[in-house]
Amino acid sequence: MSGAEIGLALSVFLACAVEAVEALTIVLAVGTTRSWSSALYGVGAAAVALAAIVVALGPALSSLPIDVLRVLVGGVLLIFGLQWLRKAILRAAGVKATHDELQTYAEETEAARSAGGLGGGFDGYSFTISFKGVLLEGLEVAFIVLTFGSNQHHIDVAAAAAGLAVLVVAAAGVAARAPLARVPENAMKFAVGVMLSSFGMFWGAEGAGAHWPAGDGALLAIIALMALAALSMTSAVRSRA
């Protein structure tokens, strides 16, 4: 496995794990409060929809000429990654509130209790809330799997890393039987933002015709530079807050 492929797998794993933790909180809330079977049907339906998106769009993206693919996907990945990184920096600096899984769980549980209409059979509320939660959190992962995977021509590696992250988070959720509030979500989002921005910059510039000194080796320097810049910005914002 090359360095770029390890970076691909690690980025997708971290991004998927973060989103899976957030989706798990929603599924736990409706499953515990109302109906586990209906909530799990919702999870399954959303997983099928996400897989269909990846299967439908993956080959289309991979068939583009490599320079067009790199400048388009690299540019979009860079813009998308800078969004993640900006929010992670603002959260780490204390300017923006961090995601609180326990609070989200309490809110979702209260909403599920007050929704009413719980009968003995299939529960539409549990299905819908689980489906929406998993689909919305999973869309970002599907996007990362598609962009990273198509550029590396390894959508299979990206999809496997995403699947592994879901299994790890689901196993942790079953073991804990509670929201995974102690997962360092913002640190993981920070790392993902650095990786997405770095890969996006590397591929975008290559697609535009630039040649990086040291070829693929430049990627490591770019990741280090982006991490250093983001940490410096966090420190600067925190000291002024």
Added chain:
Amino acid sequence: MSRVSAFFAGAWEFVVGDDWRTALGVVAALGVTAALAGAEIAAWWVMPPAVIGLLALSIRRAVSGRRQPGVSPDG
């Protein structure tokens, strides 16, 4: 709003978010890179300072926006 325009509005919000200036800056930096590379001038050095500069400006806008009551630049 038609379904097509709703789809594009959703895609824009998903990828670009609420900071279109950063997206525009990335496109401009890639354009400069392509122009230099097309003229056979070394172009790899354009993106790193451009991206770091765009991120710093985006953070500054978000922080200064938060200090003004009623302004919420970041979702």
